[in-house]
Amino acid sequence: MKFDMDYIAHHNALTETNPYFKLFLTIVLLIVTLAIDNLYFDVIVFVVMSLVILSIAKIDYKSYLKFLSLPMAFLVITCIFLIFFFGKGDVIYETGIWSIVVTTDSWHYGVYTFMRVLGCLPCLGFLALTTPIAKIINCLRKIKIxxxxxxxxxxxxxxxxxxxxxxxxxxxxxxxxxxxxxxxxxxxxxxxxxxxxxxxxxxxxxxxxxxxxxxxxxxxxxxxxxxxxxx
The missing domain is CATH 1.10.287 (Helix Hairpins)
Known part of the structure; x- marks a missing residue:
């Protein structure tokens, strides 16, 4: 099945919902998710917004997974680099390869970066998959972007x-x-x-x-x- 985000945005149960409300909700959730330093909150946001996309907007789960696949691939690669090549602190794992180790700081950076971005992805997906690009652009123009x-x-x-x-x-x-x-x-x-x-x-x-x-x-x-x- 070919992924067509523009077609999905025009054919879902929330297409005609007020685009300003969806844009406002997305921005608020993104800010809150990035501001709150809590892994449980990130998981809750991911689960709730995914349920909204799949159950309320009635978007096919295969299309949703395809939407998540590309950013998730970049996210995993980025977090692997954070875990193995950045941060200081006590060593918690030694790879035995070129002195590459995992430290407490690097593990914290990698895990928290992964969870925060994971919480933000369905928020962006909610806007992108339920709102046609023309309406999003019009909203941005109206709020003086x-x-x-x-x-x-x-x-x-x-x-x-x-x-x-x-x-x-x-x-x-x-x-x-x-x-x-x-x-x-x-x-x-x-x-x-x-x-x-x-x-x-x-x-x-x-x-x-x-x-x-x-x-x-x-x-x-x-x-x-x-x-x-x-x-």
Whole structure:
């Protein structure tokens, strides 16, 4: 199943819920989760917001897991580096490799960083998976967020999904040619995929600039403003 966050944001039980309320709730939960130094609170936030996404918003659990998979991968890698390469204090574990050890401080940094980010992920997921990007951008514009930040966010959002689609297409092409049938062929296919994506990124950025110029881009992107319903 292909992950399409934009489609999910338009087709869930909370799509029509007030976007300002969802944005406010997300910001408050993020601030509180980062401010409170309590692992139990982080777990509670993760569980409660996950239940809201799955039970109230009625988003498929596979889509939710796909949403969590990429940031979780980066989170795990980051926390491993924190645990083994940062912090001081008493040594609680010796790896026996190049004097790499785990100390009390590094363990604390790694665990608390992991739990805090874990608590924040479903908060962001709640906003991203239940609110279309057009409504989020409109809310940011209404609360006077600087235009340059809104434009960067919009361009990044658009570019990310363009490249996700490119990666999906190229992976399928490689799989059809048995590009991942063995370990070494997988390594070569992955290296080729990364190099092609880098070249495509340069090409797409130039194409995007030409597209903006041809449409009279003057330094400001128009933002969609949803119509108010007549009750």
């Amino acid at each position: 600087p235009k340059i930040l809104i434009e960067i966010a919009l361009l990044m959002y658009n570019t990310i999904f363009i490249f996700l689609n490119e990666i999906d297409t190229m992976q399928k092409a490689q799989e059809s040619r048995l590009g991942y049938h063995s370990y070494w062929s997988s390594i070569k296919s992955l290296a080729a995929l990364i190099s092609i994506i880098f070249l495509r990124s340069l090409d797409k950025s130039e194409t995007l600039q030409y597209s903006l110029d041809s449409r009279g881009y003057s330094g400001e992107l128009p933002v969609y403003e949803p119509r108010k319903r007549d009750d």
